[in-house]
Amino acid sequence: MAASGDVDFRTRLQDWLPRLVLAPSFAVTLLFVYGFILFTIVLSFTGSKMLPRFTWVGFENYEKLFALPAWNTAIVNIAIFASLYIVICTAIGLLLAIFLDQKIRGEGVLRPIYLYPMALSFIVTGTAWKWFLDPGIGLQQVMRNTGWESFTFTWIKDADYALYTIVIAAVWQTSGFVMAMFLAGLRGIDNEILKAAQIDGASNWQLYRRIVIPLLRPAFLSAFVILSHLAIKSYDLVVALTGGGPGRATEMPATFMYSYTFTRNQMGIGASSAVIMLMTIAAIMVPYLYAELKEKKA
Amino acid sequence: MSAATQDTAVSTGSFTRAFLYLVLILFALFYLLPLYVMGVNSVKPLTEITGGNMMALPSVWTLEPWRQAWSTAQIGVEPTGLKPYFLNSILMVVPAVAISTIVGALNGYVLTKWRFRGDTWVFGLMLFSCFIPFQIVLIPMAVVLGKLGLAGSVPGLILVHVVYGIGFTTLYFRNYYASFPTELVRAAMIDGAGFFRIFWRILLPVSGPIAVVSVIWQFTNIWNDFLFGVSFGGTSQPMTVALNNLVQSSTGVKEYNVHFAGAILAALPTLLVYIVAGRYFVRGLMAGSVKG
Amino acid sequence: MGFLDIRNVTKSYGSVEVLHRVDVAVEEGEFLVLVGPSGCGKSTLLNMIAGLEGISGGEIAIKGRVVNGVHPSKRNIAMVFQSYALYPNMTVGQNMTFGLEMHGVPKPEREEALSRVAKLLQIDHLLDRKPGQLSGGQRQRVAMGRALVRNPDVFLFDEPLSNLDAKLRVDMRTEIKKLHQSLKTTIVYVTHDQIEAMTLSTRIAVMNKGHVQQLGTPKEIYDTPANVFVATFMGSPAMNLVPATVVMEGGVPHAAVTDADGTPRHLRFSQANLAAWAGKPILLGIRPEAITDPEGADRKSANIVALANRVGVTEPAGSDTFVTMQLSGKDIVARMRADALVAPGQVFDFAVNMEKAVAFDPATEERIAP
Numbered sequence: 001m002a003a004s005g006d007v008d009f010r011t012r013l014q015d016w017l018p019r020l021v022l023a024p025s026f027a028v029t030l031l032f033v034y035g036f037i038l039f040t041i042v043l044s045f046t047g048s049k050m051l052p053r054f055t056w057v058g059f060e061n062y063e064k065l066f067a068l069p070a071w072n073t074a075i076v077n078i079a080i081f082a083s084l085y086i087v088i089c090t091a092i093g094l095l096l097a098i099f100l101d102q103k104i105r106g107e108g109v110l111r112p113i114y115l116y117p118m119a120l121s122f123i124v125t126g127t128a129w130k131w132f133l134d135p136g137i138g139l140q141q142v143m144r145n146t147g148w149e150s151f152t153f154t155w156i157k158d159a160d161y162a163l164y165t166i167v168i169a170a171v172w173q174t175s176g177f178v179m180a181m182f183l184a185g186l187r188g189i190d191n192e193i194l195k196a197a198q199i200d201g202a203s204n205w206q207l208y209r210r211i212v213i214p215l216l217r218p219a220f221l222s223a224f225v226i227l228s229h230l231a232i233k234s235y236d237l238v239v240a241l242t243g244g245g246p247g248r249a250t251e252m253p254a255t256f257m258y259s260y261t262f263t264r265n266q267m268g269i270g271a272s273s274a275v276i277m278l279m280t281i282a283a284i285m286v287p288y289l290y291a292e293l294k295e296k297k298a
Numbered sequence: 299m300s301a302a303t304q305d306t307a308v309s310t311g312s313f314t315r316a317f318l319y320l321v322l323i324l325f326a327l328f329y330l331l332p333l334y335v336m337g338v339n340s341v342k343p344l345t346e347i348t349g350g351n352m353m354a355l356p357s358v359w360t361l362e363p364w365r366q367a368w369s370t371a372q373i374g375v376e377p378t379g380l381k382p383y384f385l386n387s388i389l390m391v392v393p394a395v396a397i398s399t400i401v402g403a404l405n406g407y408v409l410t411k412w413r414f415r416g417d418t419w420v421f422g423l424m425l426f427s428c429f430i431p432f433q434i435v436l437i438p439m440a441v442v443l444g445k446l447g448l449a450g451s452v453p454g455l456i457l458v459h460v461v462y463g464i465g466f467t468t469l470y471f472r473n474y475y476a477s478f479p480t481e482l483v484r485a486a487m488i489d490g491a492g493f494f495r496i497f498w499r500i501l502l503p504v505s506g507p508i509a510v511v512s513v514i515w516q517f518t519n520i521w522n523d524f525l526f527g528v529s530f531g532g533t534s535q536p537m538t539v540a541l542n543n544l545v546q547s548s549t550g551v552k553e554y555n556v557h558f559a560g561a562i563l564a565a566l567p568t569l570l571v572y573i574v575a576g577r578y579f580v581r582g583l584m585a586g587s588v589k590g
Numbered sequence: 591m592g593f594l595d596i597r598n599v600t601k602s603y604g605s606v607e608v609l610h611r612v613d614v615a616v617e618e619g620e621f622l623v624l625v626g627p628s629g630c631g632k633s634t635l636l637n638m639i640a641g642l643e644g645i646s647g648g649e650i651a652i653k654g655r656v657v658n659g660v661h662p663s664k665r666n667i668a669m670v671f672q673s674y675a676l677y678p679n680m681t682v683g684q685n686m687t688f689g690l691e692m693h694g695v696p697k698p699e700r701e702e703a704l705s706r707v708a709k710l711l712q713i714d715h716l717l718d719r720k721p722g723q724l725s726g727g728q729r730q731r732v733a734m735g736r737a738l739v740r741n742p743d744v745f746l747f748d749e750p751l752s753n754l755d756a757k758l759r760v761d762m763r764t765e766i767k768k769l770h771q772s773l774k775t776t777i778v779y780v781t782h783d784q785i786e787a788m789t790l791s792t793r794i795a796v797m798n799k800g801h802v803q804q805l806g807t808p809k810e811i812y813d814t815p816a817n818v819f820v821a822t823f824m825g826s827p828a829m830n831l832v833p834a835t836v837v838m839e840g841g842v843p844h845a846a847v848t849d850a851d852g853t854p855r856h857l858r859f860s861q862a863n864l865a866a867w868a869g870k871p872i873l874l875g876i877r878p879e880a881i882t883d884p885e886g887a888d889r890k891s892a893n894i895v896a897l898a899n900r901v902g903v904t905e906p907a908g909s910d911t912f913v914t915m916q917l918s919g920k921d922i923v924a925r926m927r928a929d930a931l932v933a934p935g936q937v938f939d940f941a942v943n944m945e946k947a948v949a950f951d952p953a954t955e956e957r958i959a960p
Contacts, residue, residue, distance in 0.1 A: 011641075011661040017493040018412030021404050025464050026420055032435065032442075032461045033427040039438040052441060096325060099318045112576050113326045116333075119572035119579060120565050121522035123538045127545050127561040128332035131339075131554055137347055145351045176329065180580055233431050236524035240542055257433045262529070267437060274433040285429045293422055484642050485675035485736075489689030490663030499688075503679035 037278065044272035050265040061272040070248055071273065074256045077163055081252070082231040084167045090223055092171065093178025094216075098208065100179070101186045111183075114176035122173065126240020129169040130156070159249035162242050166234075166250060169241055174230065178223050185219035186212065225288045232281050253277050340364060340559035347554045363555035367563055371556050372547060373540050380560055383540035387521060387567075389452050390536055394459040395516040401460070402467020402512055403505060407497050409468070410475040411483045421472065428465035435462075436529055443530055450532015458530060459520045466519075467512045470582070474508035475501065507578070514575055515582035518568045537564045593618040593776055594639070594744055598648035601634055601800075609634055609800045611648070616744075616793075619774045625787035626797035627823070632780045633748060635797075639778060640669050640746050652743055663692065668737035669746040672753060674729045676721035676736075683708075683717035686736045703739045710769075711735050727758050734769070747779040751786065763789060784824045788812065796820045814948065818873065818955035821948065827878050827912065830922035833952070834874040836867040843867070845874045845947070850900040850916035851937075860893045860945045861959035867949070872958065875948035878912065881924035883932065887941035895942045901934055913938075 044062070047055045065071050096114060100107055117125065132138045133156040143151035155161035189212060197211045235254035242250040244259075253273055261270025339347055340363050342356040369379035409421050439458060440449070448454030478501065486496045527536040535543075541564045545557045572579050592615030601609035609631045616622050624632040637643040639650055641662035649656050657665050668689070676685050686707065687700040695703075708714040711731045721729060730750065737745055750766075751759045767790055770777060781787055787794050788808045796803045796811060796819075804816035815821035821829045834845040837856060843864035844856040857874075864872075880888075887894050902921070905912040906928065913924045913932055924940060932938050949959040 011659055014493055014661065018408040019414060021493075022408045022420065025401055025405050025424065025468070028461055029424050029427050029465070032439070033430065034423070036435040036438040037430070040434050043437060052437065092325070096322070099322050102315070102318055104318065104322065110322055110326055112572075113329050115576070115580065116569065116572055117329060118583065119518055119568045121524065121538050121541075121568070123522075123524050123542050124561045124565045125332070127541065127557055128336050130545070131557065132332060132335050132352070137352055137554060139352075142351055142353050172329065172332070177583055181584065184584060229429055235433075236538070239524070239528075240545070243546065254431070254433060258436075258525075258529075261437060271437060274431070274436070277431040278434045281429060281431055282426075285426065289422065289425055289429070293418060293425075479673055479675060481671040481673050481675035482677060484640075484662075485669065485671060486677070486688070487642065488640060488662045488667065488669050489736075489740075490692035491688070495692070500677055500679075 040271045040274055040278075044268060044275050046268055048267035048271070050267065052267065057268065061268040065269050065272050065276075068269075070251055071253075071256055073248055074251045074253045077250060078232065078252050081163060081167060081170075081234075082228060084164070085170050085231050086224060086227045088167065088171050089175045089178045089227055090220070092175040093223065094182050094213075096175070096179040097182035097186055098212075100183060111180070114179050116176070117173045118177045120173070122234075122236035123240045125169055125173050126237050129165065129172070130241050133165050133168075156242065157246060159246050162246060162250045166238060166241055170231075170234065170237055173237075174227065178227070181219050181223055181226075182216060185216045189215050221288070225284055228284050229281055232277055336558045336562050339555055340367075340562055342555055344551070344553055344555050363553070363559040364563075366553070367544070367556045367559035371544055371553070371560065372550070374543050374547075380537065380540050380544070380563055383535055383537045384563065386452060386531075386534050387537040390455045390459070390534075391517060391520050394456045394463065394520050395513055397456070398460045398463035398467045398516050399509060399512045401464050402469075403471045403502070403509070404497070405464065405468040406471025406473075406475045407501055409472045410478070411480060411496075411501075412493070421468070424465045424468055426465075427462065428469070432462065432525055436525075440529065449530060450534060452534045454530055454532075455526060455534065455536065458526050459516075459523070462526075463516050463520070466515060470508055470512045470515070471505070474505070478504070510575060510578045511582040514571055514578050517571060518579070521568050592616050593620070593653060594778070595651040596635070596639070596648075597651070599635070599638065599645055599650060600647035601631070601638060601643065602646045607646075607800065609638075609646075612802055614795055614802065614805060616776060616778065618776055621770050621777045621779065621790055621792045623787040623791035623794045624778065624780045624797055625782065625784055625794055625823075626803075628782060629799075630797040631800040632782075632797050636746055636748055636778060636780045639744070640667055641665050663689075666740075666743045667746055668740045668742040668744075669748065670733045670737050670750045672749040674721075674733040674750075674753075676729060676732060678721055681718050681720055682713065682724070682732050682735075685721065685732060686717075686739050689736065689740050700739075703741070707735045707738045710738070726754050727762065730754060730758075730762055734766075738769075738773075743776065745775055745777045747777065747781075749781055750779075751781070752783070766790060784826065788824070794824075796823060798823070813946070814957065814960060815875075816957055818875075818950050821875050821950070821957075825877060827923045827925075829875045829877050829948070830881070830917070830920070831950070832874045832876070832918045832920050832922060833871060834918060835871050836864050836869065836949075838865065838868045841865075845872070845949075847874070847918045849898070850902070855897060855899075857895045857897065857942060857944055857947075858893060859947065859949075859959070861947075861949070864949060864959050867958065871952055873950040873952050873955075875950060876922070876942065876944075877946060878923045878925040880943040880946040881922070882941050882943075883926045883930035884939060884941040886927040886930065888943050888945075891943045891945045893944045895944050897940045897942050898937055899940060900937050901932055904932055904934055 043052055045056060045058060046053060047057045100110065104110065133153070135141070135154045135157060140151060140153045156165045193211065194207065197207050202210065233254060234252060235258065238244060238250055238252050238255050244251045244255045253276070257270050257273045257277065260266040260273065335352060338355055339352060341359050341361065343358055343360055346356060346358065367380055369381050370377055371379050373380065373383065409417055443449040443454045448457060482500055483496055486500050491499060522538060523536070524538045524542065527539040531539050541560050544560050594616040596612055596614040599609060599612045600607055612635060614622070624635060626632050634643060638645050641657065641660060645658050649658050651657065652665055652667070677688065680688065683704055687704050690700045690703060704717070705714065708717060711734060713728065713731050713735060716724065716728060716732070721732065724732065733750065751762055754762060763786060779790060791808055793805065793807055794811050795805045798819050804811055804820045811820060811824055815824065815829070818831065822831065832847055834847045837844050837846045839856060843859045843862070845859060847855050847857065849855050884896070899915050899917065901913055901915055903914040905914070909928055911926045911928055911930055911932065913926055914921055915924065926932060948957060950956065951958050
C-alpha cells in the first residue's frame with residue numbers, strides 16, 4: 001500500500017509487520033537452501049577432500065566423477081530403478097484405483113491397508129524386506145519348508161538382481177499413495193460424462209481407455225513428478241535393504257554422494273555428484289511448480 | 299477424497315466383480331505381508347526363525363525380543379537398546395513439529411491475507427526448497443552446525459528439520475487460508491484488530507483441520523528421516539539411525555526377532571498416528587503433491 | 591465542505607489508473623449510492639474511504655479530518671460486506687461487539703450497545719448462535735448490527751444485498767431505508783443494481799471506467815441523464831435510443847424518424863434549444879413508460895405526440911404489457927397498461943410523451959437537451 005502523505009505510525013507498522021513476520025523464514029530459506037546450494041556448487045569446483053578447501057580446480061571433479069565406474073554404475077542403476085519404480089507404481093496405483101472405484105464393498109478397509117506403508121520409515125521397510133527376501137530365512141526358506149525343495153530366490157544376494165529387490169520394496173511403500181492420487185482423480189470426474197459415453201455405446205474398456213484415463217492426465221503428471229523426485233532422493237531404502245551391495249551393485253547417486261563426501265574424503269567429487277542430482281530434480285520440479293503456481297494465480 | 303463410495307456409472311458383471319475382489323484382496327495381502335512377518339517373528343524365539351518357517355505363527359510366544367530391542371540390544375558399541383534413541387527422536391520431533399507448524403501458519407497467513415508485490419516469488423522459492431535433494435545441503439549444513447556448536451546434538455537436528463520443513467507447512471497453510479474469505483480480515487481491520495490479533499482471534503480458531511494435517515505430515519517426515527539423522531545425529535542419533543545400526547551390525551549372531559521388534563518400535567508412533575488420523579495423513583500427502 | 595469529502599481522488603496500480611479524479615462531497619445524513627457495472631471502480635472507492643486501499647492522489651476527509659493513511663479502525667467508520675464477513679468462530683453477540691472490544695470499550699457498555707442494536711434489528715433471540723446457524727437474511731441483519739453498535743460517523747455498504755434471494759432483497763431494502771430514515775446516519779452504499787440505487791439513495795453517483803459519470807438525486811439521474819451511458823444504465827427496461835435528425839416545422843424542432851414500415855414520422859420536441867441542431871443527427875432518448883397506449887398517457891403532459899407504428903412483439907408482464915417495435919431501424923420498447931388491446935403485427939396508435947424526451951449528441955454521447 002503506497003499511501004501518500006502523513007501515514008500514522010500504527011498503519012505504517014501494520015504495513016510492515018507482515019513482511020517482518022515472513023522475513024525470518026525467507027532469510028532462512030535463502031541462506032539454508034539457496035546459499036547452501038551455491039556453496040555446494042562452489043565446492044564442486046574446488047579440490048576439497050576431507051574439509052572444504054577453496055582451491056579452484058575447474059571442471060576436474062566433474063571429469064573425475066564421470067570417469068568413476070562407481071558413479072556410472074549409480075547412473076545406470078538410478079535409470080533402471082527410476083523407470084521400473086515409476087512405471088510399476090503407476091500401473092499398480094491406477095489398477096487399484098480403478099478397481100476400488102467400482103463400488104467395492106470394504107473399500108474403507110482396503111484403502112488404509114494399501115496406504116499404510118507410506119507412514120513407515122524407509123528403514124523399517126528396508127529391514128522387513130531385507131530379512132523377508134533373505135534366502136537363508138525368508139521367502140526361499142519358507143517355500144522349501146512347505147515342500148517346494150527346488151525353489152530359489154536369491155535376488156538380494158545376487159549382484160545382477162539386487163536392484164530389483166529395491167524396486168519391490170519401493171513399490172510396496174508408495175504404490176498405495178499413487179492409488180490414492182488416482183482415486184481422487186477418478187472421483188473428480190463428472191459422472192455425467194461417463195453416462196454420456198455409455199449412451200454413446202462405449203464398452204467398459206473403451207470407457208476407461210478413451211475417456212477416463214485421458215481425463216486423469218493431471219494425476220499422471222503429479223504421480224510422475226512425485227515418484228521421480230522420490231526415486232532420485234532414495235537413500236534410506238538402499239542403505240537399509242542392500243547397503244549399496246552386494247559389492248557396488250546397488251550403488252545410487254544418493255549413496256554415492258554420501259560415501260564419497262563423508263567416508264572417502266572426496267568432498268569435491270561428492271559435491272559435484274550432489275549438483276548433478278539437484279539439476280536432475282530441478283529439471284523436473286521447476287516447470288511443474290511454475291505451472292502449478294501460475295495456474296493458481298489465474 | 300470422500301470416505302463414502304460414490305456412485306459410478308460403470309456397471310460390471312458378477313464374474314468381473316469376483317475378479318475385482320480377488321485382485322484387490324491379493325494386493326491387500328501383499329501390503330500386509332511385511333507387517334505380518336515383522337509381527338509374528340518379533341514374538342518368536344530366534345531358533346524358530348533360523349530353523350523354522352518365517353510365515354508360521356510362533357509355537358512359543360515370547361516378548362523377550364521386544365524387551366531386548368527396547369533396553370539391552372547392542373546399538374553400535376553400547377548395549378543400550380533402542381530406548382535412548384527413541385527418546386532422542388521424541389525430543390527432536392516435538393519441538394521441530396511445533397515450531398515448523400507455527401511458522402508455517404504465520405507464513406501462510408501473510409502470503410494470503412497480506413499480499414505484497416513479489417509474494418508469489420517468495421512462496422515459489424520456499425516451495426522449491428521442499429523438493430531439493432538434501433544431498434545438496436549436507437556439506438554446508440555440516441559446516442554451519444559445527445560453527446554453531448550444534449553438530450551431533452538434538453537442537454542441531456531440530457534446526458535442520460525446521461529449516462527444511464517450513465516450505466511444506468507454509469504450503470499447507472497458504473492453500474488453506476487462500477480459501478478463507480479476505481473480507482473477514484478486512485472486517486476485523488475495521489473493527490480495530492491488528493495483524494496478530496486478526497491471526498489469533500479470527501484465523502487460528504478455524505485452522506484446526508490444516509494444523510492437524512501439518513502436524514501429522516511433519517511428525518511422520520521428521521520421525522522417519524534417516525539422512526539428516528545419520529549425517530548430523532552424532533551422539534544424539536534418532537530412532538531410524540539406531541534401528542539401522544542394530545540391523546546392519548556385523549558382529550555376533552543376527553537376532554532377527556530383535557530386529558523385527560525394533561523395526562515395529564520405530565514404526566509404532568507413525569503407524570499409530572496413521573491409524574488414529576489416517577484421513578488427515580492422506581490429505582497431507584495429497585496437498586503436498588497435487589494441488590492444494 | 592461536506593461531512594465526507596472525496597477530493598480529486600485517484601487510484602493507480604502501477605502505471606494503470608483505475609479511478610480518475612473523483613470529487614464528491616457527502617452531507618451529514620445523506621445516503622449516497624455508488625452505482626455502476628463491475629469494474630467501474632465503485633468498490634475501490636469504497637475501500638479507499640474505509641482505508642482498506644491506499645489513496646494514490648487527492649484526499650479523503652471525514653468530518654473535516656483528512657484520513658489519508660489513517661488506519662481503518664481509526665476513521666470511525668463501519669462497513670457491511672457483501673459476504674457479511676461474520677467471524678465463523680464467534681457467536682452473533684461476540685461478532686457484534688468485537689469492534690467495541692478491540693477499541694477498549696468496557697464490557698457493560700458493550701452489552702448495553704449490543705442489546706440496544708439487537709432490539710432495533712430484532713435479532714436479540716439470535717445472540718448466542720454461530721453465524722453458520724443463521725439464514726441469509728439473519729446474517730445480513732447481524733452484519734448491519736455489527737456496523738450499528740459502533741455508532742460510526744459513516745456507514746459503508748459493499749453490495750450488501752447481492753447474496754440474498756429476490757424477495758428477501760426487496761424486504762431488506764425497505765429495512766435499510768427505514769433504518770436510515772430513523773437513525774439519520776450518513777451512508778455510502780455500493781451496488782450494481784440500479785433499482786437499489788434509485789430506491790435507497792438521496793443522491794446517486796453513477797460510475798463507469800473509473801469516472802463519475804453523473805452525480806445527482808435519483809430524479810435528476812433518471813430524468814436528465816448526463817450521457818448515453820447513464821441513460822442506458824439506469825432504468826429497466828433501458829431508455830430507448832433512436833437515431834433521429836432535427837427538423838424545423840413551424841419554428842419548432844421535431845425529431846425526424848422512420849417507423850417500422852419505413853414511413854417518415856416527425857415527433858415534436860418540447861425543448862426549444864434543439865433549434866440549434868436543425869438538420870443535424872441526434873440520438874433521441876425516450877423511456878419505455880413515455881411510449882404508451884393513448885389511454886395510459888400522462889394527462890399532465892403538454893406534449894403528447896401520436897405515433898402509429900407496427901407492433902413487433904408483445905410481452906405481458908402482469909402489471910404492464912411491454913411492446914417491442916422498430917423505430918429508425920432500432921428495436922424500441924413501449925410500456926402499455928396491462929389491459930391495452932394490442933396484438934403483434936397490428937398497426938397501433940401509440941402516444942409518445944415528448945416532454946420526457948432527451949436528446950444526445952451522437953458524437954460525444956453527452957446530453958444536449960433538455
